[in-house]
Amino acid sequence: xxxxxxxxxxxxxxxxxxxxxxxxxxxLFILSVPFFKAxxxxxxxxxxVAIILTYILSKIIDIVLLKAFKKILKQDWLAKxxxxxxxxxxxxxxxxxxxxTTIDLLGFNIAKLxxxxxxxxxxxxxxxxxxxxxxxxxxxxxxxxSFKPWDIIRIKWIEWVVEEITLSNTKLTDKKWNIxxxxxxxxxxxxxxxxxxxxxxKNEFIFPIPLSISSKDMKxxxxxxxxxxxxxxxxxxxxxxxIMFDSIGTGVQNIxxxxxxxxxxxxxxxxxxxxxxxxxxxxxxxxxxxxx
Numbered sequence: 001x002x003x004x005x006x007x008x009x010x011x012x013x014x015x016x017x018x019x020x021x022x023x024x025x026x027x028l029f030i031l032s033v034p035f036f037k038a039x040x041x042x043x044x045x046x047x048x049v050a051i052i053l054t055y056i057l058s059k060i061i062d063i064v065l066l067k068a069f070k071k072i073l074k075q076d077w078l079a080k081x082x083x084x085x086x087x088x089x090x091x092x093x094x095x096x097x098x099x100x101t102t103i104d105l106l107g108f109n110i111a112k113l114x115x116x117x118x119x120x121x122x123x124x125x126x127x128x129x130x131x132x133x134x135x136x137x138x139x140x141x142x143x144x145x146s147f148k149p150w151d152i153i154r155i156k157w158i159e160w161v162v163e164e165i166t167l168s169n170t171k172l173t174d175k176k177w178n179i180x181x182x183x184x185x186x187x188x189x190x191x192x193x194x195x196x197x198x199x200x201x202k203n204e205f206i207f208p209i210p211l212s213i214s215s216k217d218m219k220x221x222x223x224x225x226x227x228x229x230x231x232x233x234x235x236x237x238x239x240x241x242x243i244m245f246d247s248i249g250t251g252v253q254n255i256x257x258x259x260x261x262x263x264x265x266x267x268x269x270x271x272x273x274x275x276x277x278x279x280x281x282x283x284x285x286x287x288x289x290x291x292x
Contacts (some may be wrong), residue, residue, distance in 0.1 A: 008059045015052045018045065046105050054098040058091050083169055140188050147194045154193040155253050203271050204258040205278060208290040211253050215283065232274070250289045
């Protein structure tokens with residue numbers, strides 16, 4: 001902020017010296033240079049003053065916006081994304097207004113210039129089509145609040161952690177720390193599950209065990225597993241669980257463990273701990289897993 005104010009003062013002083021220089025050199029050239037045409041100095045001064053004034057105005061806008069939204073920027077991630085967009089739109093409008101005003105002061109017909117430059121408007125429109133599409137996608141994504149940074153989302157059966165949402169793309173990281181950048185115009189058309197908004201996290205383990213296990217050993221195993229899950233409901237924020245047998249094949253049957261957790265902690269760490277606990281129970285009863 002302090003540096004911005006110092007720069008603003010420097011540009012104001014520069015404007016002052018440009019005006020003084022214009023008055024001094026115009027009188028000097030008129031007296032000493034017979035063929036000197038004052039209109040060229042006037043035009044050059046108008047352009048220079050317009051640039052300096054526009055820059056000063058843009059810096060004043062920077063300071064005002066920064067002061068006005070200083071508290072909000074520290075708390076609201078949405079404001080952090082929208083404020084730069086608002087700032088850029090305002091600055092662009094200021095410079096466009098300054099350019100047209102300067103052209104008018106220089107004596108040119110703005111209407112004729114705009115009509116004659118229609119081909120350039122077509123080129124700009126075609127070039128900006130992609131950027132505009134991505135911008136609208138970004139605004140839709142931000143205002144819909146489908147997810148926010150550090151949420152866990154699922155896209156096409158793959159889980160990602162949202163690291164950053166910008167006005168052009170969304171930065172995602174998977175469990176293997178692979179990083180991808182997806183354009184916002186593409187991500188808004190995908191079917192997205194926000195796992196962080198789930199009240200319960202659902203997980204399951206499937207262990208292939210020998211079909212030759214006796215009924216007595218199977219009942220003993222089920223009893224041990226139920227005792228574990230009842231204890232886990234108190235210690236590991238497990239709310240519901242199921243133990244199922246399915247996919248009986250040649251010499252193999254799958255025992256499936258499903259559970260729901262309302263834990264807000266690291267789900268990967270919780271799942272890992274439960275896996276090792278279940279594996280210990282199987283090892284204690286000398287039940288080997290069958291490779292499939």
